Amino acid sequence: MSLEKLLPSLIRASLDEDYRTVRSIAMRLIRRIKDTHPSIANEIAEALSQHGVGASAKRSVGISDSPVDTETLFSLATVDEPLEVARPIFSDKVNELIDTFIQERRESKKLMSVGLNPPSSLLLYGLPGVGKTELAKYLSGVFGLNLIVLDLSSTISSYLGKTGQNLKKVLDYAKSGPSILLLDEFDAVAKRRDDMSDLGELKRIVNVLLKELEDWPNHTIIIAATNHPDLLDSAIWRRFDRAIEIGLPDKDERIKILMNELISVKMSKDLTSIIHVIGEMAKGLSGADICKLVERAKRKSVLSEISLEDALLRELPDFIKGDTVEFNKQFCKLAKEKLDVSIRTLATWLGKSPSTIQYYLKEKGGNLDD
Numbered sequence: 001m002s003l004e005k006l007l008p009s010l011i012r013a014s015l016d017e018d019y020r021t022v023r024s025i026a027m028r029l030i031r032r033i034k035d036t037h038p039s040i041a042n043e044i045a046e047a048l049s050q051h052g053v054g055a056s057a058k059r060s061v062g063i064s065d066s067p068v069d070t071e072t073l074f075s076l077a078t079v080d081e082p083l084e085v086a087r088p089i090f091s092d093k094v095n096e097l098i099d100t101f102i103q104e105r106r107e108s109k110k111l112m113s114v115g116l117n118p119p120s121s122l123l124l125y126g127l128p129g130v131g132k133t134e135l136a137k138y139l140s141g142v143f144g145l146n147l148i149v150l151d152l153s154s155t156i157s158s159y160l161g162k163t164g165q166n167l168k169k170v171l172d173y174a175k176s177g178p179s180i181l182l183l184d185e186f187d188a189v190a191k192r193r194d195d196m197s198d199l200g201e202l203k204r205i206v207n208v209l210l211k212e213l214e215d216w217p218n219h220t221i222i223i224a225a226t227n228h229p230d231l232l233d234s235a236i237w238r239r240f241d242r243a244i245e246i247g248l249p250d251k252d253e254r255i256k257i258l259m260n261e262l263i264s265v266k267m268s269k270d271l272t273s274i275i276h277v278i279g280e281m282a283k284g285l286s287g288a289d290i291c292k293l294v295e296r297a298k299r300k301s302v303l304s305e306i307s308l309e310d311a312l313l314r315e316l317p318d319f320i321k322g323d324t325v326e327f328n329k330q331f332c333k334l335a336k337e338k339l340d341v342s343i344r345t346l347a348t349w350l351g352k353s354p355s356t357i358q359y360y361l362k363e364k365g366g367n368l369d370d
């Protein structure tokens with residue numbers, strides 16, 4: 001098709017304010033002219049990346065401007081202004097994927113000037129408390145974009161019967177200007193379409209989502225987060241530019257999270273060694289568990305007037321989900337070796353008798369490797 005033939009559709013779409021079509025024709029134009037007229041291609045790319053920027057200022061006034069279900073006047077989504085938060089602690093592999101995403105977004109214009117779309121969708125999956133929501137907040141700060149959060153599990157239960165309509169409202173709102181839309185608890189709607197227990201409405205919602213994701217505008221980032229990736233339709237997986245699995249932190253990551261949480265506390269040699277012992281023993285704990293452990297220990301230390309070191313060690317067993325006897329044996333051996341503590345102290349930490357501690361120390365313990 002010659003370029004002139006695109007003009008009527010472009011003009012019609014502009015007059016109808018059909019920005020999706022305008023964008024798609026503009027991208028075609030860029031691809032066609034990038035070699036012959038690179039400066040015009042650049043100018044179009046610039047216009048595309050600027051479009052809608054003004055809307056964010058209007059929306060930054062906050063939640064009152066968020067989409068509202070007119071019947072219930074219940075807010076469907078929350079809108080938070082970007083906050084500079086520290087990046088959660090992740091594995092090198094996850095960090096690399098995040099860095100690539102950030103870099104590609106920052107170089108949007110360069111990509112668009114040669115007719116390539118920057119990535120605009122991310123699917124985050126992993127166990128509860130590994131930092132998925134926190135990562136969305138972090139990205140909102142990095143890009144200086146408002147974070148619109150739609151918790152799909154609560155939306156579905158409170159609006160069953162109208163979820164499709166409500167979802168569309170939030171999606172349209174998010175698309176109206178640069179922002180990050182977080183679809184939290186994404187599995188709540190994104191059930192497999194062949195699931196017989198699905199209500200017809202859920203299937204319709206999946207179809208709405210598929211259609212939207214297909215043509216998500218570049219100026220808005222859509223992030224979906226789920227603990228149940230297995231429930232997601234394979235067609236949904238394909239629509240995301242990138243799916244990132246966030247695993248439980250390994251030993252080194254657990255130590256870093258502990259260090260960060262205790263950053264305001266004066267580090268003694270004891271505390272540093274204890275952090276290493278806890279980091280090693282806290283296998284299977286999520287970042288959220290570790291933060292909670294530190295918070296509880298801080299409270300205990302103040303109210304029971306014991307040292308923070310003691311409080312951390314006394315709280316730790318409560319967080320261990322596996323075999324506690326096995327944990328106790330490993331813990332006693334490690335603490336004895338690394339902290340050189342007495343049997344009496346170990347007995348206080350674990351709430352056991354000194355003879356039980358002696359038994360733990362004699363017994364063989366399992367492997368602590370991650």
Ligand SMILES: Nc1ncnc2c1ncn2[C@@H]1O[C@H](COP(=O)(O)OP(=O)(O)OP(=O)(O)O)[C@@H](O)[C@H]1O
Nearest residue numbers: 088089127128129130131132133134227287288291
């Ligand atoms: N990897 C991490 N590094 C540092 N802090 C973390 C990490 N993961 C979780 N946290 C802490 O735990 C809190 C809860 O994490 P977050 O809400 O992001 O988890 P989530 O993966 O979204 O969990 P859910 O699946 O239950 O929604 C965060 O606010 C943060 O303080």
Ligand SMILES: [Mg+2]
Nearest residue numbers: 132133184225
């Ligand atoms: Mg979350």
